[in-house]
Amino acid sequence: MDRSPALEAARRVCARVNGRGPGHADDDAAAAVDGVISDLRGGLSPWIGADAYSALLRRSIQGASGRHPVLEELDWETHPPAGTVAAVARHGVEAVTDACVAVVGGMIDHLARVVGPHMAIQLVEQSIPRRHRAAAGPEEERHA
Amino acid sequence: MPRKPRSKAARAAPKTGQKVDLKLLATGVPGLDQTLGGGLPALSFNMIAGGPGTGKTTLAMQMLFANASPQRPGLFFTLLGETSLKMLRYQQQLDFFELGRIGRDVHFRNLSREVLDGDLDLVLERIVEEVERIGPGFVVIDSFRSMVRLKGPADHDRALEAFVQRLALQLTTWEITSFLIGEYDDQEVQNPIFTVADGILWLSQAADRNSVVRKLQVVKMRGIANMPGLHTVRITGRGIEVFPRIPEAARKGRPRIGLRLSTGITGLDAMTGGGIPAGDSLVLAGPTGTGKTTFALQFVAAGLRNGEAAVIAVFEEHPAVYLDRARAFGVDFEGAMKRDQIRIIYLRPLDLSVDETLEEIRASVRAIGATRLVIDSISGFEVALAPTFREDFRESLYRLIGTLTSMGVTIFSTVEVLEKQEVFQLTGYQISFLTDDIIRQRYVEIEGELVKVLSIVKMRGSEHSQEFRTYDITANGVLLRDALHHYDRIMTGMPTRQLRPGSRYPGLTGAEVKVLEAVVRSGAESLRRIAAETGLPAAAVRPMLERLIELGFVARRSGGYVAVARPSGG
Numbered sequence: 132m133d134r135s136p137a138l139e140a141a142r143r144v145c146a147r148v149n150g151r152g153p154g155h156a157d158d159d160a161a162a163a164v165d166g167v168i169s170d171l172r173g174g175l176s177p178w179i180g181a182d183a184y185s186a187l188l189r190r191s192i193q194g195a196s197g198r199h200p201v202l203e204e205l206d207w208e209t210h211p212p213a214g215t216v217a218a219v220a221r222h223g224v225e226a227v228t229d230a231c232v233a234v235v236g237g238m239i240d241h242l243a244r245v246v247g248p249h250m251a252i253q254l255v256e257q258s259i260p261r262r263h264r265a266a267a268g269p270e271e272e273r274h275a
Numbered sequence: 276m277p278r279k280p281r282s283k284a285a286r287a288a289p290k291t292g293q294k295v296d297l298k299l300l301a302t303g304v305p306g307l308d309q310t311l312g313g314g315l316p317a318l319s320f321n322m323i324a325g326g327p328g329t330g331k332t333t334l335a336m337q338m339l340f341a342n343a344s345p346q347r348p349g350l351f352f353t354l355l356g357e358t359s360l361k362m363l364r365y366q367q368q369l370d371f372f373e374l375g376r377i378g379r380d381v382h383f384r385n386l387s388r389e390v391l392d393g394d395l396d397l398v399l400e401r402i403v404e405e406v407e408r409i410g411p412g413f414v415v416i417d418s419f420r421s422m423v424r425l426k427g428p429a430d431h432d433r434a435l436e437a438f439v440q441r442l443a444l445q446l447t448t449w450e451i452t453s454f455l456i457g458e459y460d461d462q463e464v465q466n467p468i469f470t471v472a473d474g475i476l477w478l479s480q481a482a483d484r485n486s487v488v489r490k491l492q493v494v495k496m497r498g499i500a501n502m503p504g505l506h507t508v509r510i511t512g513r514g515i516e517v518f519p520r521i522p523e524a525a526r527k528g529r530p531r532i533g534l535r536l537s538t539g540i541t542g543l544d545a546m547t548g549g550g551i552p553a554g555d556s557l558v559l560a561g562p563t564g565t566g567k568t569t570f571a572l573q574f575v576a577a578g579l580r581n582g583e584a585a586v587i588a589v590f591e592e593h594p595a596v597y598l599d600r601a602r603a604f605g606v607d608f609e610g611a612m613k614r615d616q617i618r619i620i621y622l623r624p625l626d627l628s629v630d631e632t633l634e635e636i637r638a639s640v641r642a643i644g645a646t647r648l649v650i651d652s653i654s655g656f657e658v659a660l661a662p663t664f665r666e667d668f669r670e671s672l673y674r675l676i677g678t679l680t681s682m683g684v685t686i687f688s689t690v691e692v693l694e695k696q697e698v699f700q701l702t703g704y705q706i707s708f709l710t711d712d713i714i715r716q717r718y719v720e721i722e723g724e725l726v727k728v729l730s731i732v733k734m735r736g737s738e739h740s741q742e743f744r745t746y747d748i749t750a751n752g753v754l755l756r757d758a759l760h761h762y763d764r765i766m767t768g769m770p771t772r773q774l775r776p777g778s779r780y781p782g783l784t785g786a787e788v789k790v791l792e793a794v795v796r797s798g799a800e801s802l803r804r805i806a807a808e809t810g811l812p813a814a815a816v817r818p819m820l821e822r823l824i825e826l827g828f829v830a831r832r833s834g835g836y837v838a839v840a841r842p843s844g845g
Contacts, residue, residue: 177405179359180385246363249374257378 137243140252141236144171144259145228158216160224164231165211167259171235172210174258179242191237199230297498300452303341303371304334306517306634310491310506312499315474317452319497320443322469324459325478329489330510331456332362333369334478335415337514340371342452343380347412351383352402354418359385362417370513382409395438403445413452416442420457439471464494473497478508486661488628491517507628518630520674535814536647536685539577540570542755542822545786546731546740549815551712553646555735556676556686558653561716565727566748567689568592568600570714571649573752574687576606578647579616585647586639586684587619588632590655594619604752615643627659629671633678640684648679650688673709692717711735719743720769721762728765740784755822757782782826786811790819791828795838805836 145167176184188207196202201222206213219227235255243251299314308314315321315338323331336351343349353359363383366372377383384405389398406414419439439455446453459466461479469475475494480487489508493501507518535550544550551557551574559567575585589597597619601608611617618639622632640648650656657668664671679686688710713732718725727746731739742758743765760782762770780788786809793808794800802820806813820836823829830839 177384179363180353181388183358183360183385242360245360247367247374250363250367250377253374253377 137239138236161215195233312501319473321474329478342413350411417456483662537577539573555711557712565716584643652689
């Protein structure tokens with residue numbers, strides 16, 4: 132497993148998707164993915180501007196879609212992206228979670244090249260409400 | 276006696292205690308609080324104007340970080356211009372930008388999309404929305420002018436005025452101290468938009484050859500008396516620093532306490548009438564190679580021996596060279612530096628301002644309680660200044676020396692004089708008027724040899740020697756030798772020898788002759804008795820006796836001094 136700080140942070144951010152155990156409906160997982168992307172947009176756009184956010188997201192999707200084909204099945208023009216329920220049903224929760232982590236990790240990476248890793252992780256993590264980050268455990272607390 | 280009834284107006288007027296307390300905030304920008312007149316009035320609505328690259332954003336950001344707290348965060352809006360990402364990228368390089376505070380007590384909001392839509396009402400609405408949500412105590416809007424440019428020149432100013440008016444009202448009612456940043460040219464200071472602001476800080480920069488000088492002017496600041504004029508600004512990794520023009524209060528008269536400081540050179544104290552008056556500014560002027568730095572070092576060394584602290588501002592030689600020279604004279608400058616008894620300030624950036632230099636010297640003088648200051652040299656100092664400051668160098672030097680002497684420090688400055696052989700300038704800089712004391716060195720030709728000569732040109736309010744004395748720079752420092760009593764036209768550099776009767780003791784000063792004659796008259800005498808007989812202070816007599824011993828006129832015997840028999844005609 133890749134242990135880069137960006138991906139570690141992305142996993143914490145996507146914890147609410149990953150954190151769903153067996154017995155949860157696929158719809159819940161899809162909603163969690165939607166929630167992560169919505170929170171990111173709502174949290175990051177005011178800081179860096181809506182256009183910068185869109186550009187970062189686009190680059191991250193382009194970079195990750197080769198390894199995560201599920202990303203191409205989502206409609207990223209809408210907020211939140213359309214098609215998550217179908218994607219979860221087709222590829223499974225794990226594949227969608229991994230794709231979500233890859234996109235968020237890519238965003239952190241791109242952002243880090245401009246503002247540095249510390250601030251990039253800080254900006255992304257603070258976009259996610261604390262209650263959704265709690266599942267990430269002690270690692271999250273270090274960055275809070 | 277019945278008191279006169281107070282007028283209606285007087286009764287209606289609030290008592291002093293009822294007046295609103297104008298709390299002043301620390302800006303966190305070194306020198307700015309002093310420039311503003313004590314700090315930034317809380318709840319004021321201010322503007323920072325100036326051209327690109329003058330440091331507007333950095334100045335605002337630094338103040339925001341200084342005033343933000345978790346209870347009353349700082350909120351920074353970016354409209355158009357520098358993008359948020361770029362701003363976060365570059366501003367975090369500065370020391371005050373603490374990453375850990377981002378998102379906690381410092382928040383950024385980007386409203387570029389709203390501005391690009393061209394809807395000023397929406398922009399205002401979004402600002403108010405964020406202010407209500409975050410509850411900041413300090414707000415910056417960068418840059419407020421760019422958005423109105425989008426609307427075109429027709430309703431440009433009117434729209435902006437209305438926007439700023441409404442914004443000011445909103446921010447004031449929310450009890451917020453705020454700054455709007457706008458790009459304006461120097462000619463636009465009369466723009467009506469500025470009438471709304473409580474305070475205006477105007478930044479400018481000017482490039483002159485290879486130097487860039489940034490300046491700040493407090494155009495207005497309601498409620499407090501700010502310092503007028505242009506103040507130098509420097510941007511470094513620490514952020515912005517303002518170097519206020521020397522405050523009037525600091526330039527008021529200096530105490531004259533009657534104390535004299537030794538020059539550290541045997542015989543020179545006697546020539547000056549007992550040493551340099553404490554708190555004076557002395558200039559040692561001479562051509563290259565006459566030992567100006569050695570004189571300065573001995574002045575510092577004399578202070579060290581007396582337990583005094585000293586600051587040396589070096590504009591030419593590297594401090595390491597100074598330390599080497601001092602070591603050769605047996606003076607432990609390095610040890611004194613370790614004890615913080617000496618500070619050497621090395622300044623050679625070629626874009627200095629006088630105020631910046633002054634601030635650095637003042638801080639060092641205060642820090643170690645220095646009583647002696649060496650400026651070596653004024654010529655090097657001028658070269659280190661940005662060209663724009665060289666234009667009024669004399670005036671600046673006047674302010675610098677006035678401020679430093681008012682702190683009680685005694686200044687020993689050196690200045691290099693480029694002289695023609697037949698001309699004797701006092702200092703070459705036309706700065707004689709601003710110094711209390713002047714010692715002038717020069718070369719003269721005597722019997723085919725180049726000889727160094729010095730004379731005391733001026734010792735304000737003090738008797739001093741009128742002689743020309745030859746001297747050498749030896750391994751142990753300056754050694755004063757004979758006075759040129761038998762020469763004329765010394766000031767031309769090519770003296771002519773005149774055989775005239777009179778001096779029985781060639782090479783001695785008048786005071787030294789007086790001391791010697793007292794010794795001859797009285798036989799073996801103590802220092803105290805000789806001092807009493809000559810009417811000179813014992814402290815002044817002692818070095819004269821030392822010199823008389825050195826020259827073979829006097830010897831020590833049984834705790835006193837006796838004249839040594841010398842062949843006649845010497």
